[in-house]
Amino acid sequence: MRIAGAALNQTPLDWDNNISNIIAAINEARDNQVDILCLPELCLTGYGCEDWFLSEWVPETALQHLIDLIPHTSNITVSFGLPIRFNNLVYNCACLVKNKKILGISAKQFLANDGVHYEPRWFTPWIHSQIENFSIQGKAYPFGDILYEVDGIKIGFEICEDAWRPDNVRPASRLCRMNVDLILNPSASHFAFAKSDFRYNLIIGSSERFNCTYLYANLLGNEAGRMIFDGEVLIAKNGNLIQRNDRLSFKNFNLVHADIDFSTGKVSEAQLHPDDREKNFEFWEAVTLGLFDYMRKSHSKGFVLSLSGGADSSACAVMVSEMIKKGIKELGVKEFLDKGGLSPIPGIESEPYEKQFRIVTEKVLTCAYQSTKNSGKETFESAEKLAESIGARFYHWDVQDQVSGYIKTIEQVLDHPLTWEKHDITLQNIQARSRSPIIWMLANINNALLITTSNRSEGDVGYATMDGDTSGSIAPIAGVDKHFIQQWLIWAEKNLDQPGLRFVNSLIPTAELRPVEKTQTDEKDLMPYWLLAVIEKLAIKDKKSPLEVFNILAKKNKTEATLLKAYVDKFFRMWSRNQWKRERLAPGFHLDEFNVDPKTWCRFPILNSGFKNELKKLEN
Template sequence: MPDPTQPSCLREHHGFVRVAAVSPELKLGDVAANVAIIRSEMQRLAGEGCRLIVFPELCLTGYSCADLFYQRSLQQQALNGVKQLAEANAELGCCIVVGLPLAIQGRLYNVAAIIGDGEILGYVPKTFLPNSGEFYERRWFSPAQTLTDTHTDGDGTPVGTDLLFEATDLPGFVLGIEICEDLWTVIPPSSHAALAGATLLANPSASNEVLGKFNYRRQLITQQSARCLASYIYASAGAGESSTDTVYSGHSLIAENGVLMGETERFSFETRAVIADVDLQRLEHERMRSTVFRDAAATQSYSRITFNLGEQETVANKALQRTVSPLPFVPPAGADRQAVCEEIFAIQATALARRLRQTHSKTAVLGLSGGLDSTLALLVMIEALKRAGMPRDAALTITMPGFGTTSRTKGNAEKLAEALHIPLRTIPIGAAVEQHFKDISHPPGLHDVTYENSQARERTQVLMDVANQTNGIVVGTGDLSESALGWCTFNGDHMSMYHVNAGVPKTLVKYLIEWCATELYAEEAGAILHDIIDTPISPELLPLAADGSMEQKTEDTVGPYELHDFFLFHFVRHGCGKDKILFLAEQALGEKYGREVIEKWLTVFLRRFVQSQFKRSSMPDGPKVGSVALSPRGDWRMPSDYSGSAF
C-alpha cells in the first residue's frame, strides 16, 4: 500500500516542491477586492501544482494605507479576509502567506498570516520596522519584541517570530518567515530560522524602487539563500501600491542556495507571479555536507506547527519548473567565457608552476597523443612554465605511437608541437611491448586487457625515465571523468608526478580547448585544435582497421561522456541516488538519448565508479578546479571495498 506520509507526485518524490512569489494587482484599502484577487491567484497557482504561494506585505489592505491602519473597520475587514482565504484554501493542497495589520493586546502589528489545510496556522510579526527616510512604520506598528503573549486575541492562533511551519506529508518542507526590512538587517531572522531547520524562507515585502535598488535586492536575496542553504521566496508589492512619494515595482524573486531561479517583470499593474520547483533534498544534502552550517547553533528556540498539505488532484503544469543543465560542468551560454576559461587556466597553471618550483624541475615531460586531454595539459603547461619563470623549451613532449595510433592523432600531435614551438620526440613503443609479450608469454594476437594495458604502462615508463634523465616531472593528462569511470590503466596513464587535469571533466576539457582554438591560439594552432576536438575519443590501444581507421572508440565502450559527466555531477555534488539522477537526466537529456539509453549508461557509471575507487585512492596530486573533485586527500573519501549495494 502507498505510504500516506509520502508525496504521490513523482516530482515531489524526488524532493522538489513548487513555490510561487506573487505580486498581485492591488486596490488600496479595498480588502474585499484584494481578497478576491488573492483567492483567484491562489486557486490558479494551486492548479499549477504550487505548494507554497507567497503574497506581499500587508497585501490585504495595501502597504500605503498610512493612518487608515488605525481604523478598526479596516483591521476587522483584513482579519475577516484572512478567514475567508483560509476557507478557500481547504482542499487546494497548498500553503499561502499573506500580509495584514493585526491588533493584539492593544497594539498593532505588521504580520504575515500562514494558511494551510484550510486553517490559519499562525501569524509572524515583523521584527525590524524601518522608520527613516520614506519609511515611518513605527507610527502605526509595534515591533515583534513588544509581544507579551504567544497567541492572538479571540481565537488563540499562535503568533510570534519563533514559529516554523512543517508539512508532515512533504518531507523537507519547513517554512520560516521574515518580513521585508527583516532581511536588510545585520542578522536577518531568517538566519536563525534556517539554523533551526527552515528550508523554505518566505518574505512578504513592500520594497519600493529607487535607482539601482533592484540589483542590490537581487544580490541580497540570492546571498541570503546561499548563507542559509535554503530556498528564499520573496514577494513584493506592485505598481498599483502607491504614487504618493514612492513607487513600487512588484519585483518578486525565488532563489535557491545562491542561484536565482526566477523573478517577475517589474512595474506592471497586472498580477505577476514567478514559479519554480526548488529541491529540498538538495538543500538538506548541502546542510549535511557543510560543517560550518552544522556547527552553527540557533540562538533562538522555535516551535514547529505541523499540518498536512494534502494531495493536489489535477495539476495543469506537470513539467519541472527549473532549468536542469545538460552540461552541469560547462558554464551557460550567457557566461563570460573568457573570464571563466582564464580563471580555470590560472588555477591549473598556478598549481603546476608551484609544483615545478617545489621540485626544482628543469623540464616538464608530457605524453602528447593528439587527443583532448594531452592537448589541454600541454596548453596549461605552457602557461605554467611562464608563471614558473622557465623557458618554453623546458616543455618536453613525447609522442609514442603504438598498435592503434592513427595518422590523424599522430599528425595532430606533431603539428601542434610545431605550431606552439614545443620540442617533440617520437618514441615508438611497439618493439618494447612485443618484447614484453614474449617475456610474459602473452599471445601477441590476443587483444585483451593485458594487450591494452601493457602499452599504457610502457608509455608511462618512457615518460618517467625521460623525466629522470632531464631532471623534470611527468605531467599527467588524465581528466576527472576518466577518474570517475576508472577509464585509465592502473600504474599506467593513471600515474604521473602531477595530474594537472584531475579536476577537469571531459565536457569542460572540450569547452576549454574550443576557447583556446578561437581566442588564445587562434592564429598559431586554431585549425589543429579544432580538428583535435572533432577527433573521436579513443585510447588507441587496439589495432587499426584494414584501411587504417580507428577501431576503438571510448564512448562506444563506456558510454557518452556527456551523460557520464551529468551523472558524476549529481551523484557527487548533490548526493542524488540512481532514481533521482535518472529523473533529472530525462529532464535535461531525454530528447537526445531516451530513458532506456540513459538508464543503461547510468548503471554502467555507478558500477564503474564504485569498482574504480582503488585507483582514485592512489591517484597523484592535482588541482581542484570546480565544486566536484575526487582526490582521496580532499573531496571524496570512499572505501575501495564498498559493494555498491545501494545502487
C-alpha cells in the first residue's frame, strides 16, 4: 500500500486558498498512485482561527466544504482536518473518507495548553474509547475514538498533542493493543529551534514501541502571523525512518509517499537519517519563510526598514534578501513574484539567477539611514555597504532639524533648557521618535510592511523607544536574543555569502542617541548580552526568583558577586516596569522554546509590585 502525507500552507478562514491546496495535494497523490493520504490538522479552516472556532458558522462552513471535497476522493483514502460542533461543543477532528464515502470522524483527545497554544479555550477534549453517531445530511457516522479498517489495514489516529502525552495515556497505546497497522497523525505543530529533533524521536520511537507504521503530516508556513509551521512529513515503521520531506518550503504544499507491504512488513524505501540542522540554519529557514508568508498574506508589496548599520537592522535586511534568494531558487522568479502578489518584471526570466534576485530585492526592500548629529560615520558606511551588497534601495536623510524643532518647542513651553545631565532619556527618545513619521510615510507610499528591529533582549528590559524604534508592522527577530543575533551575523557573513555584513560585524552595538563624547554602548547601558540571555532564560522561561537566579549564576563564578547582584536587580526592575511596552510591540515570530510576547507565550501583569520583596532578599 502506498501511503503519503502532505504539508499544506493554509491561512485562517481563507476557504478558497485552503480548499485549492487540499485538492492540489489530493490530485498529486492520486497521480502518484497513493492509496492513503494524511492531511494536516484543521487544514480546512486553518489552525489559527482562534475565537472564531467558537462561532456557529465556521464549523458549519468547514463541514460544508468537507462535503464538497468528498467527490475529489475517488479511488483514494484521505483524512481531512476540521472543527466540528457536536452537542453544542466544538471538537478538533479528522474525518477519514475512502473513495467518496465517509468512514468516520476521529476527535482529538488531548488539547495543547502550554507555550503558544490555548486549545481548551475553543475545543473540548474527547473521552477515550467513546464512540457516538454524528449526522451529516441525514446519515449517521461514527464519531469519537475509532479504529478503522481500510482494505484489511487497521488504521487509528493521534491528532498532534495526542502523541505528545505519556505512553500510558496516549491513544497509540490502546491502538497498539488492538493490533493497529497504521497510525495517522495530522498535526499543527509550531516551529521552534531543535523541535524537529524531538519530533523525529517521537515519531520513530512510536513506530517501534507500538509496532506499527506511523505517518505524521504537519502544517506549513506562517499561517496566522506569529507561529511558523515547518511542514514536516515523516513516515516511520518499526523504529526506522523511511520517508521525510524538505521542511520550511515556499511551496503551497509538499507531499511525500512510501510503499508499505503490511502483510510482510517490508518497505520499498531505504532507512533514512534525521534531517539535522543547526540553530543558525533553522533561524534562516524559518524567518525567510515567515517573512514571505507575512508579506503576501497581508497583501503588502515589500518591506521598508530603518537601516541603522547596527546588528539588529542588518539582520532584518539580510533576512529579506535571503527570503528573495530562497524563494526564487525554489519557486522560480515568475512564480515567486506571482505568489508574492508582486508586479511582473518584464524580461527578468531571461536574466541569470544572481541578477534576478538583485532586481527583485531593489523592488521589495527599501532601506533608509536616518541620521542625527549623534550618528557616526562608521554606522552610515555599514548601512550603505550592506544595502549595496544585497541590492536594496537605499536612502539617507537627516532628522536633526526635526529633533531640534521638538526640543526647542518644549523648551519654550517649559521656559528652561533641556540638558543631558537632567533629561537624558527624554533627549534620547525624541531622536528615535523623530525617525518614525517619515519612515512610516515611505512604507505607506510603497504599500509595504515597516520592519521593527527589536530583539528579545530589548523586549526583556524595555530597551527601546515606544513609537520610535518600536514602530512597525512586523518584528522578525523579536523571538531571539541579541547575543544570538550577534553570532548569527558572523555565521551569515560566511555561510550565506553576505560580504556586506563584515562592516556591521566589526562594530560595537550602540544606540547612537547620546553625544559621541559619552561613548554610549548597549552593553554599558544594560549588561553583557551573553549574561542578559542567561538571566532571561532563568527568570522568564524557568520562572526563577531574583535570589534563585543569582544563586544559580553565582555558582558558575563568571561574574563578580556584587556586580552580578546589580545585573540581576537591573533585569528584574526593568522587566517588571516595561510590560506595557511588550504589550504594544509589533507581531513577532515564535522561534525559540520561549518568547516574551504576551499575546503568545508570556503573560505578565502590566501593573505589579516590581518584585519589591523578592529584590530585598537579593540585597542580603
